[in-house]
Amino acid sequence: MATSNKPIVWGPFAAGGTLTAFLTPVLILLTLLAGLGHAPDLLAYDALRAFAAHGIVKLGLVVVIFLSLWSAAHRLRITCYDLGLRADTLVATLVYAVAIAGTVAAAAYLLRLNPV
């Protein structure tokens, strides 16, 4: 029987594509507002610290970061192929490794945020 890992890499890509389509523009808008000097209330240190210390919020943030990074990594892999870079195994290993490393790092930082 032919085996393929395609569903495993494609599933999170589709989920991440949908999630980023709904969420990423507004997240960018939030930090853009902060950069322009109109930081939303939630981005004040005490508010964000308390918000991110909730277990459910931590889990949600890790899921959002994983799916966003994974779908971007998958699309970057395909784009590298489209641009003539045909070392697919190497590219796939690199981009997925960055996605996983970013997710692990985010989880580690979140674990340092104990409820106040």
Next chain:
Amino acid sequence: MAEQVTRKPYVREVPRMLWFLRHPRYMRYMAREFSCLFIGAYTLMLVVGLKRLAEGPDAWAGFLAALGSPGAIVFHLFALAFSAYHSITWFRLTPKAMPVQIGDTFVADRVISGAHYAGWALVSLVVLWLAGAF
């Protein structure tokens, strides 16, 4: 070999890297695919933000200050445009990926896409409201 094959098939030359500059349709495809660079980079920036948040108030204040640098503003503007383009193309494709059949007929593409655009607008407004941006 008894006879030399003289047939000369036409091989169309395709530039290896910049093929997508040949047609607006290819360029729109590539613009969509390049959105992954901005979404990926922005998400990694969020991970850095979590690091700064975990390090304490001073580090977080430094992160917020860095968001105000001209480079960060320009990056945000590009990231906003590309991520919005990703959203638009993703929802435009949704009816192709997830056709909905009711009885003998399929729900029209624009109804499915439209529902997703409306959901996107609602999600964005709710997030802005919850974050206290208004």
